[in-house]
Amino acid sequence: MSHVLAAVAWPYANGPRHIGHVSGFGVPSDVFSRYMRMAGHDVLMVSGTDEHGTPILVQAEKEGVTARELADRYNRLIVEDLQALGLSYDLFTRTTTRNHYAVAQELFRTVYANGYMIKQTTHGAISPSTGRTLPDRYIEGTCPICGYPGARGDQCDNCGNQLDPTDLINPRSRINGETPEFIETEHFFLDLPALADALAQWLKTRTDWRPNVLKFSLNLLDDIRPRAMTRDIDWGIPVPLPGWEDNPAKRLYVWFDAVVGYLSAAIEWARRSGDDTAWKKWWSAAAEDARQYYFMGKDNITFHAQIWPAELLGYNGEGSRGGQPGRYGRLQLPTEVVSSEFLTMEGRKFSSSRSVVIYVRDFLSRYDADALRYFIAVAGPESTDTDFTWAEFLRRNNDELVAGWGNLVNRSISMAAKNFGEIPPLVDPTPADEALLATAREAFDTVGGLIERHRQKQAITEAMRVVADANRYLSDQAPWKIKDDPARQGTVLHVALQVVSDCNTLLTPFLPHSAQTIHELLGGTGVHAPMPSIVEVDDLDGGPGYPVLTGDYTVGARWESRPVEVGRPLDPPKPVFKKLDPSIVDEELARLGG
Ligand SMILES: [Zn+2]
Structure with missing residues (x-):
């Protein structure tokens, strides 16, 4: 058991988020977190909206509102979208909280005191x-x-x-x-050259990163120079030094504060949990079982593999000028920077201004969250740039999700419900029965190991291979043709239902909404796949209130094969996934701008 921090890139609150944003890091970080919790780890998944910086001001001017009003509006909209996708944040907050201001200023002051802010x-x-x-x-x-x-x-x-x-x-x-x-x-500059040796030493120990991410990060060291961490801007966190903090025209650079959000969100979560120091289990350098995984698109590698680790090294006093950690003590550096590639849309770059875009909200108004999550898992931009096309979405949904997985669930449960009304017993299993049961059991190690190593595409492909094996088994055994041997017919259906149950557990991190439904179709009760909820909270330090995403994820299925319960009543199922009409392709293409 480890303490696992899932640190998810902070969506920028200058507009609604599109499916490119959630396919690079939103859904993959949720799949990872859900799996790690099911496997018994203590996961803390945090993020929030990034609300400072130039684009917020530019958009606010365009809409004729204040920066704060704009951030409030898009923070809420983004929170609702991420909840609808089922992203299981322990805390999804924002960068305009007083807690975040205080933590970002503590980081800045200590890095300055240690001599790394020049x-x-x-x-x-x-x-x-x-x-x-x-x-x-x-x-x-x-x-x-x-x-x-x-x-x-x-x-x-x-x-x-x-x-x-x-x-x-x-x-x-x-x-x-x-x-x-x-x-x-x-202006104040982060003295990266004074932290370069420490950065290089840390990167040299990161041997298991995706090769392109590690190579990019090491290359950054070649041309290392001080980077401005304050800006001429009037929207952001005041610079916490005498003579500077009252200057309304100078603020901390948005990226300085946004990456501090991973720490401030963990601190806010701890303060809300009733144990103010609980965040240290994921953050203290002394916490030997702590692991930190950062999820983002490749355009943000610089900030997560260089700027943020440099801020942490400066805070710890671990650069060439030495120093002392601040009041949070020595902090952890990232275990892994898990960067994804880009998603394009019908061969073009996403562009809100040219309407080459599909917003999460619009998508979910017409299609199920798990249909999108399936596409992202099986065909997303995990390690190469990937194109989203509506034709491919239709094909994946209809041929794989509906005709593969949905069909296995539907025919297994409906045949058992019709012929037995309950889960029938396993009587004298044949080698074919045993072989399929073993395939499903063994998939837990394979699929789990792949998710843990951030190979989600391969992981879901392995799970779907078991689904295909089970469909083939049903066609071979043809239980609908067994008329005069109820024990044998029951055994085949028992095997099918056990494999449906196992595949459902294997697919739970990817498809949590349908996993809950299928759990119930199999006669299960209670929470199988816990979901996040939106809670309106007060600012802990007297600022305006805001909505957060949070949830209780200690409940739900474990990562293991659980024997189905013989005799449990079954009702005829309704289809779990929706088959889409091919006409949606032309309809959706017509919505895209030329
Ligand atoms: Zn450029």
């Missing part, structure tokens, strides 16, 4: 026509790295690289198009 003179933009400071968000230009013409003063949305306004080619003001003038200004 003040540097840099160039800030002013508007030549007014003479006033031009915040980063008002500056656009061409990205010097990828050539994208709409890069912002702090980041390029096309290649994901962090930028400074002075890096931009042909910088211009978004207000009036004029070329900004750059004057000298002061």
